[in-house]
Amino acid sequence: MSKEKRLHWLFAVLSLLLLFLVADYFYHQDRIYAGIFVDGLDVGGKRTEEAAELLREKFRQERLPDREISLIFQGNKWSGSFFELGIAPDIESTIAEAHAVGREEYHFFSCLQRFYLRNRTINLKPNFIVDSALFRQALAVAAKVIWQEPQDAIFALADDRKRVEIIPDKNGRELDFATTLAVLEQGLENYSEKKRLYLAEKPVTATITAAYLESLNVREPIATFSTTFAADDINRNHNIQLAAKAIDKTLVFSGDQFSFNKVVGKATAQRGYREAPVIVGGELVEGIGGGICQVSSTLYNTILLADLSIVERRNHGLAVSYLSPGRDATISYGWIDLKFLNDRNHAVWLRTFIDGNKLTVTFYGKVIPGHEVTILTTDLTSIKAAEEIIMTADLPKGVRERLKKGQPGYHVTVWRVTKMNGEVISREMLSQDSYRSVPSKYRVGTAE
Numbered sequence: 001m002s003k004e005k006r007l008h009w010l011f012a013v014l015s016l017l018l019l020f021l022v023a024d025y026f027y028h029q030d031r032i033y034a035g036i037f038v039d040g041l042d043v044g045g046k047r048t049e050e051a052a053e054l055l056r057e058k059f060r061q062e063r064l065p066d067r068e069i070s071l072i073f074q075g076n077k078w079s080g081s082f083f084e085l086g087i088a089p090d091i092e093s094t095i096a097e098a099h100a101v102g103r104e105e106y107h108f109f110s111c112l113q114r115f116y117l118r119n120r121t122i123n124l125k126p127n128f129i130v131d132s133a134l135f136r137q138a139l140a141v142a143a144k145v146i147w148q149e150p151q152d153a154i155f156a157l158a159d160d161r162k163r164v165e166i167i168p169d170k171n172g173r174e175l176d177f178a179t180t181l182a183v184l185e186q187g188l189e190n191y192s193e194k195k196r197l198y199l200a201e202k203p204v205t206a207t208i209t210a211a212y213l214e215s216l217n218v219r220e221p222i223a224t225f226s227t228t229f230a231a232d233d234i235n236r237n238h239n240i241q242l243a244a245k246a247i248d249k250t251l252v253f254s255g256d257q258f259s260f261n262k263v264v265g266k267a268t269a270q271r272g273y274r275e276a277p278v279i280v281g282g283e284l285v286e287g288i289g290g291g292i293c294q295v296s297s298t299l300y301n302t303i304l305l306a307d308l309s310i311v312e313r314r315n316h317g318l319a320v321s322y323l324s325p326g327r328d329a330t331i332s333y334g335w336i337d338l339k340f341l342n343d344r345n346h347a348v349w350l351r352t353f354i355d356g357n358k359l360t361v362t363f364y365g366k367v368i369p370g371h372e373v374t375i376l377t378t379d380l381t382s383i384k385a386a387e388e389i390i391m392t393a394d395l396p397k398g399v400r401e402r403l404k405k406g407q408p409g410y411h412v413t414v415w416r417v418t419k420m421n422g423e424v425i426s427r428e429m430l431s432q433d434s435y436r437s438v439p440s441k442y443r444v445g446t447a448e
Helices: 003-028 048-061 091-100 111-119 132-138 140-146 177-190 210-215 234-247 260-264 292-305
Strands: 036-038 068-073 076-081 087-089 122-124 128-130 154-157 164-167 172-175 195-198 201-204 220-228 250-252 257-259 275-280 283-288 309-312 339-341 348-355 358-365 371-383 387-396 400-404 409-420 423-435 440-447
Touching: 036 091, 048 091, 068 140, 076 140, 091 122, 128 177, 132 140, 132 177, 140 172, 164 210, 177 195, 220 292, 234 260, 234 275, 234 292, 234 348, 234 358, 250 257, 257 260, 260 292, 292 309, 292 358, 292 371
Parallel strands: 036 122, 068 195, 387 440
Antiparallel strands: 068 076, 087 128, 154 164, 172 201, 220 358, 250 348, 257 339, 275 283, 309 339, 348 358, 371 409, 400 440, 409 423
């Protein structure tokens, strides 16, 4: 054969080979290579759309949405279907993976791989997607059972009230949704097996830890003060107990202000307060919340002894029976308040105690060694109570009948003296207070 004919035959063979390769490429362009299965379903040689429909039909026949998974947490057990848990087959990605098998190289160089696949099948696992919103909704009941509230660390007093202890915090727990979802997604590789999903938990830390409370340096009493009240005035004593309870266990951080009115709130019948004597406009009358001012006054003296700064305070119009002039602090919600600033470098824990007819307010914090505070009153002057006489013929001439007992008024100056290791380091004038006198009232007889 001549050289020219050999070249002609070679060109013809190459042309046919090229034509075959082009035709083979276009034939397999949208087809899955032979020998590929998806969960036992033969999709080899099928177009991707045809293979996707075959896979959908397979799942329909298997009633995939109704297949159930057992949800387990410790001794609790629930169940949910694929549909309820938001589980659905990802047909598109599964078929895309099947189509990609054997196509790691260019098509013209994949003949050997295709030959290999024809003689050794590959069975792929179907892919699934989980709707996280539906999955979370399906686990709502389980999440409530798993949930445990963390317990904050709290301050507690020793029995002798001389030492502050810390009850440690405890972690709670909650459903670990992300971990549980990851375990579910991994387990769906063998979706046809009976499934058990063990729900994961994770700790929930307390907001207030023991370490945090320890850092506040609340350890021991730094100031305390007590007043007494009449045991037989039931309504007034009830109001004292309510107000004392309202401020009890208040924690005032370093640099923060305390407001009596803000903490206690308005004294109303709806909040449980009762009618008792109150001072209004220099007169003693019945009013809701009578007795609260004894709590604010006891607190005021504790503030002074703790050497904290007074921001707002006002004395009563009349002298009170439970404290000497200059040592009281009146309250009127929305008008008159008692405020102090915690200008120490540690927090102050406020506690109230009622023992019989004695009210005590104690501040707990960190004692300053050698620190001593004394409250002094000077320039105390008394204003004698006047007399109001009502002449009446209902009594014999010269007979006096007292209708109302009066009380004297006062002027007084109050000082706070602070010492360190016995030496005076400050002398602060706290207030110059005035109290009205209350006249005594008498009826004097004029009848012969």
